[in-house]
Structure formats: structure tokens, C-alpha cells
Amino acid sequence: MDKNKQPKIQIVNLSKVFGRSPKKMLQLVQQGMDKNELLTKHRHVLALDNINMELKEHSIEVIMGLSGSGKSTLIRHINRLIAPTAGEVLVDGENVCNMGAGQLRRFRQQKTAMVFQNFALLPHRTVIDNISFGLQIQGKSETQIKRSSYYWLERVGLAGYEKNYPAQLSGGMQQRVGLARALACDADILMMDEAFSALDPLIRSDMQDVLLELQRELKKTIVFITHDLDEALKIGDRIAILNQGQLIQQGSADNILLHPADDYVRRFVADVNRTGVLRARSIMDSQLQTSPDFSNTVVVQEDDTVREVLHSMLSADSYNALVTNQSGKAVGRIDSEMLAAAVNN
Amino acid sequence: MSWSEFPSMSRADLRSLRKSIDESFRNFTQEYGESLERFFDPLLEFLIFSERLLLSTPWPIMIAICAALAFLASRSWKIVVGVILAFTLIGYLGMWQDTMRTLSIITVCTIVAIAIGIPIGIAMARSNKLQALISPILDVMQTMPSFVYLIPVVMLLGIGKVPGLIAVIIYALPPIVRLTNLGIRQVDPDVIEAADAYGCSGWQKLVNIQMPLALPSIFAGVNQTIMMSLSMVVIASMIGVKGLGQPVLKAITNQYFSMGLLNGFAIVAIAIIFDRVSQQYGRRIQQHRQGDHNG
Numbered sequence: 336m337d338k339n340k341q342p343k344i345q346i347v348n349l350s351k352v353f354g355r356s357p358k359k360m361l362q363l364v365q366q367g368m369d370k371n372e373l374l375t376k377h378r379h380v381l382a383l384d385n386i387n388m389e390l391k392e393h394s395i396e397v398i399m400g401l402s403g404s405g406k407s408t409l410i411r412h413i414n415r416l417i418a419p420t421a422g423e424v425l426v427d428g429e430n431v432c433n434m435g436a437g438q439l440r441r442f443r444q445q446k447t448a449m450v451f452q453n454f455a456l457l458p459h460r461t462v463i464d465n466i467s468f469g470l471q472i473q474g475k476s477e478t479q480i481k482r483s484s485y486y487w488l489e490r491v492g493l494a495g496y497e498k499n500y501p502a503q504l505s506g507g508m509q510q511r512v513g514l515a516r517a518l519a520c521d522a523d524i525l526m527m528d529e530a531f532s533a534l535d536p537l538i539r540s541d542m543q544d545v546l547l548e549l550q551r552e553l554k555k556t557i558v559f560i561t562h563d564l565d566e567a568l569k570i571g572d573r574i575a576i577l578n579q580g581q582l583i584q585q586g587s588a589d590n591i592l593l594h595p596a597d598d599y600v601r602r603f604v605a606d607v608n609r610t611g612v613l614r615a616r617s618i619m620d621s622q623l624q625t626s627p628d629f630s631n632t633v634v635v636q637e638d639d640t641v642r643e644v645l646h647s648m649l650s651a652d653s654y655n656a657l658v659t660n661q662s663g664k665a666v667g668r669i670d671s672e673m674l675a676a677a678v679n680n
Numbered sequence: 681m682s683w684s685e686f687p688s689m690s691r692a693d694l695r696s697l698r699k700s701i702d703e704s705f706r707n708f709t710q711e712y713g714e715s716l717e718r719f720f721d722p723l724l725e726f727l728i729f730s731e732r733l734l735l736s737t738p739w740p741i742m743i744a745i746c747a748a749l750a751f752l753a754s755r756s757w758k759i760v761v762g763v764i765l766a767f768t769l770i771g772y773l774g775m776w777q778d779t780m781r782t783l784s785i786i787t788v789c790t791i792v793a794i795a796i797g798i799p800i801g802i803a804m805a806r807s808n809k810l811q812a813l814i815s816p817i818l819d820v821m822q823t824m825p826s827f828v829y830l831i832p833v834v835m836l837l838g839i840g841k842v843p844g845l846i847a848v849i850i851y852a853l854p855p856i857v858r859l860t861n862l863g864i865r866q867v868d869p870d871v872i873e874a875a876d877a878y879g880c881s882g883w884q885k886l887v888n889i890q891m892p893l894a895l896p897s898i899f900a901g902v903n904q905t906i907m908m909s910l911s912m913v914v915i916a917s918m919i920g921v922k923g924l925g926q927p928v929l930k931a932i933t934n935q936y937f938s939m940g941l942l943n944g945f946a947i948v949a950i951a952i953i954f955d956r957v958s959q960q961y962g963r964r965i966q967q968h969r970q971g972d973h974n975g
């Protein structure tokens with residue numbers, strides 16, 4: 336299903352050095368100096384180190400990594416809130432780094448919208464005036480502004496709060512305003528920098544559901560940053576893992592759980608409850624003819640999680656499962672040994 | 681050589697140094713004094729106009745206007761009653777005209793200070809270099825004894841309303857510049873980043889975000905500017921500004937104790953009124969910051 340999605344954002348050989356003379360320092364890096372040496376000897380920070388990645392349209396692309404791994408720096412290159420030291424960022428094939436000031440402003444107004452970790456609402460404006468901020472900057476007409484901001488007010492579940500000020504709302508409600516402000520812009524790309532990290536676990540889970548539900552209908556390109564693996568697994572179509580400014584691995588949740596690229600990723604995924612994340616598709620054996628025995632077999636869907644497969648097998652008292660795709664065709668099989676291996680891996 | 685005596689310039693050298701500075705300034709005065717005076721003509725007209733307006737308005741209407749303004753700004757009946765009482769007492773004690781003159785010059789001074797100070801403050805907030813350049817100038821303006829800069833002002837423009845106003849403005853301008861600059865610089869960088877992310881131009885950012893959020897601070901600046909210009913009325917009266925300052929000056933030279941006291945109290949009363957009204961107003965415009973759940 337990912338195969339036929341086009342890349343929306345392409346990041347090519349992107350590097351970023353913070354400090355007084357970034358270009359010069361980047362040369363040292365290219366000659367082999369590492370991040371720590373650069374920091375201790377020259378007091379420059381290598382925040383991004385030659386990143387190459389594609390972010391696909393209509394999907395939720397999660398970027399994760401520990402604090403200081405360069406997530407915020409990376410996402411801010413997409414709308415050039417931060418300019419690269421070297422490399423390019425292409426959005427719909429257009430190089431963001433070559434845009435003039437006016438062009439960049441129009442690009443930000445029309446193509447991207449952003450949701451922030453600490454909400455960044457305008458404290459002097461009411462909820463409804465916050466939601467209409469992006470539209471107002473775009474120069475939309477009064478009636479259009481009013482219609483869309485009230486629509487989004489309702490969609491994020493804040494009807495009745497339009498005349499309140501942000502300081503009068505709880506954190507979760509404030510972030511709903513932030514989300515509505517972003518969605519009202521009608522931009523293709525939604526950038527969320529740890530948008531839910533400041534919220535309580537329950538509220539956070541609510542907001543994830545709100546986002547997923549909206550995305551089913553809107554099909555935007557969402558770049559979602561988090562340092563929480565459970566959140567990444569829940570909402571991400573694909574996950575990219577950053578460490579020390581380098582892209583370590585990018586792939587589906589199953590791919591990352593089953594084939595971690597290195598020890599860093601392995602440590603990252605160690606504590607996750609896999610049974611709720613892994614899908615039948617990724618652990619099955621697709622060589623159907625090797626199946627010795629089809630008696631007492633349960634039928635499961637390829638999209639079922641391992642937990643669901645396990646449940647089906649246990650309740651039928653079976654050791655074998657036949658995996659079928661959406662049209663009912665058999666595509667593989669799972670036996671109890673394969674299940675055990677997937678859970679314990 | 682004795683260490684208790686500083687090896688200073690010889691008297692003759694010092695005299696010739698001062699002489700040459702004085703002379704070149706005098707030449708400058710002769711050359712440009714008149715055109716400078718013409719440059720300030722609109723200011724003089726503004727001053728005369730506002731003074732005439734205040735003096736010709738019948739006193740009951742004047743009190744009513746002041747009370748109404750005080751109410752609009754502060755929404756406090758206590759302050760309104762205070763305003764009416766203070767003005768009635770001032771009028772009854774024979775200081776109505778001088779008070780109107782002082783009010784007029786304070787108003788003009790405040791308007792001019794706002795018109796000059798806020799743009800300078802904004803420019804300062806946008807450039808660190810400009811801030812580094814202007815800050816020491818503001819320090820000088822505020823700490824230099826007013827008599828020192830009265831000398832060149834009087835040499836250039838003579839004695840009268842305009843030089844008086846300029847002297848007052850020089851003294852009263854720094855707080856509004858400083859607090860505009862501070863207010864804009866203190867705006868939450870996260871909010872500024874959001875504005876950039878949504879594609880704001882510099883102007884949109886200024887109008888929609890920086891100015892509204894800096895408003896309480898700018899307002900504190902206006903308040904201070906008013907207070908400082910009031911504190912200058914006595915000095916300004918030395919170079920011909922009419923108003924409550926002149927009787928005070930006369931009282932000092934002739935040792936009229938009660939005259940000084942009464943006019944002094946009138947100045948204090950105006951100061952308190954301005955202060956309370958503008959503080960209440962400032963408090964009202966930043967109510968949204970308190971997170972009271974009353975929606």
C-alpha cells in the first residue's frame with residue numbers, strides 16, 4: 336500500500352551545524368571529525384549529519400529519537416524555519432532552500448501548518464481568533480475565515496469555547512486549538528513537533544485518536560515527532576529513527592521491531608509490547624505448500640495483530656493459522672513456534 | 681611633583697578649548713537657528729492650539745470630560761470621584777488656568793513622546809546594533825542634569841514654549857523607548873516562531889503579535905513618560921513655559937511658602953490622577969493573561 340504513494344518531501348544530503356562558522360566546521364566533519372570532537376574542540380554542534388530520507392504523501396511519518404538527536408532541527412528544515420548548512424529539502428519537487436522571502440512566506444502559508452509542543456497560541460486572542468490566525472495571514476475574506484474557523488472549532492470538539500482565552504483552557508484543550516489552527520489553513524503538510532508530549536497520558540491518547548480519525552478523512556502528509564515509541568507505533572505509518580543527528584533506520588513499525596538496524600534501535604524497541612503492534616503479515620510464512628497439516632486450522636486476516644492471532648488460535652485450541660488477505664485469498668500460515676519467536680524476539 | 685594635585689591642562693589652554701567649542705556652536709546657532717525655529721513651528725502651533733482649547737473650554741465641561749475619560753480608562757467610580765474633587769478644589773483655590781496650561785503641555789509632550797518613542801523602540805527591538813547604539817544615548821538623556829542641555833536649546837531656540845517642550849521631551853522620552861523595546865523583546869519566542877511558521881511578514885508579526893503583547897509594557901512606558909514630564913514643569917517654567925511651574929518658581933525666589941505649597945499640591949494631584957487612571961487601564965488590557973476560568 337505504501338508502494339504507490341509518491342514522495343511529498345525529499346531530504347537530500349542534509350547537514351546542519353550550529354555555531355559561528357558552520358560551513359568551515361562542516362568541512363572538518365566531512366574530513367572525518369566526529370560530533371563530540373567538534374563540540375569539545377570547536378564549540379560547534381553537529382545537529383544533523385548527512386540526512387537522506389523521503390516522506391510520503393497521505394501518510395503519517397513519525398520521526399523519533401532521544402532528546403538532542405536533532406528531531407526539532409530536522410522538522411524545522413521542511414519549512415525553513417532553520418536553513419541548512421548543506422543539502423536540500425524538496426517539497427513537491429521544489430527546493431525550499433532556493434525560495435525568496437515572499438515565495439517562502441506564501442509556501443509556509445499554503446503548504447505547511449505546524450503544531451507545537453508548548454502550543455504557542457496567541458495569548459491575547461480568543462480561541463476562535465487563534466484558530467483563524469493562519470487564514471487571516473493568508474488574506475482570506477471575512478466570511479471564509481469565519482466559516483472555516485467555526486467548522487474546525489467544532490471538529491476538534493471545542494464548540495462553545497470560542498470566546499475563551501487560551502489561559503482559561505486546560506492543556507489538552509489548548510492543543511486542540513493548536514490543531515484546529517493548523518487544520519484550518521488547509522495545507523497539505525502538517526508538522527507536529529512533540530505536539531502531544533506535554534499532555535497527560537489519558538488526554539494524550541485522546542488526542543492521538545482525534546488525529547487518527549481526522550487523518551482517515553483528510554489524508555494529509557503528517558510529519559510527527561515524538562520520543563515515545565508507543566505513540567510512534569500507534570499512529571505512524573512509517574517511523575524514522577534519529578540518533579546523534581544521523582538517520583539510523585526508516586520503515587514500518589513491524590520492520591523496525593523485527594529487523595532493528597543496530598543496538599540503538601534494539602534498545603529503543605526492547606520494552607515494547609510487540610503482540611499489540613506486530614501484524615500477522617510480518618511474521619507469517621508465505622510458503623503455503625510447506626504446511627504439513629491443515630487440520631484444525633483457524634483463519635486470520637493479514638492485518639490482525641499477533642495478539643489477535645494468538646487469541647484466535649487459543650480459543651479454537653489450534654496450533655495453526657491460515658492467513659488471508661482482504662479478498663479472502665490465502666497468503667501464508669503461522670504456527671505456534673513462529674508466534675513464540677515473534678513475541679520473544 | 682605633588683600627587684595631591686592633578687596635572688591639569690594649563691588655564692590658558694583650557695580657556696581656549698572652551699572658547700573654540702563655544703564659538704563654533706555660536707556660529708552654528710547663527711547659521712541654523714532660524715531654520716531650526718521654522719522646523720519646530722508646527723510644534724509651536726500644536727502647543728498654542730491645545731492650550732487655547734483647554735483654556736477656552738468652560739470649566740464644568742472640562743471637569744466632565746476629565747471624569748468621563750477617567751471612567752472609560754479605569755472603570756472605577758472611586759477614581760472618577762477623586763478626579764472631580766481634585767479639579768474642583770484646584771479651581772476653587774485659583775489655579776484653574778495654570779493647571780490647564782500644564783495639562784496642555786503634558787498632553788502635547790506625551791503625544792510627541794509616543795509618536796517619536798514607539799517607532800524608535802520598535803527599531804531598537806529589531807536590531808541589536810541599534811540597541812547598543814541607542815541605549816547609552818538614552819542613559820545620557822536621563823541622567824544629564826536638565827540645566828546642561830537647556831543651555832544649547834535656549835541658545836538655539838531662545839526662551840519660550842518650544843524650547844521648554846523640547847527640554848521636557850528629552851527628559852521624558854527614554855522610558856517609553858526603553859519599555860517599547862523591552863516589551864517587544866520579551867514576547868515569547870515560541871509565539872514568534874509560530875507566526876513565522878504560518879508565513880507572517882515582518883509587518884503582520886508586528887501588528888498582530890508583537891505590539892499587542894508588548895502593550896502592557898508600552899503602557900508602563902507612557903505612564904512613566906507622563907510622570908517624568910510632570911516632574912519637569914518647574915524647570916521648564918524657567919525658560920518660559922507657563923503653567924503650575926511658574927508660581928512655584930516665583931514662590932522660591934520670593935519665599936512665598938503657601939503659594940509654592942498649593943501649586944506643588946496641584947502638580948501632585950494631577951500626577952496621582954494620571955498615574956491611577958493609566959495603571960488601571962494597563963491592568964485592564966492585560967486581563968486575558970490571568971487564567972481565571974470564568975468562561
Ligand SMILES: Nc1ncnc2c1ncn2[C@@H]1O[C@H](COP(=O)(O)OP(=O)(O)OP(=O)(O)O)[C@@H](O)[C@H]1O
Pocket residue numbers: 353354380381382400401402403404405406407408409562
Ligand atoms: N539554535 C541552536 N544553537 C545551537 N545549538 C542548537 C540550536 N538548536 C539546537 N541545537 C543543538 O542541536 C542538537 C539537536 O537539537 P534538537 O532541538 O533538534 O533536538 P531534539 O531531538 O528536538 O531534542 P528534544 O527531544 O529535546 O526536543 C542539540 O544538541 C541542540 O543542543
Ligand SMILES: [Mg+2]
Pocket residue numbers: 406407408528529
Ligand atoms: Mg525538540
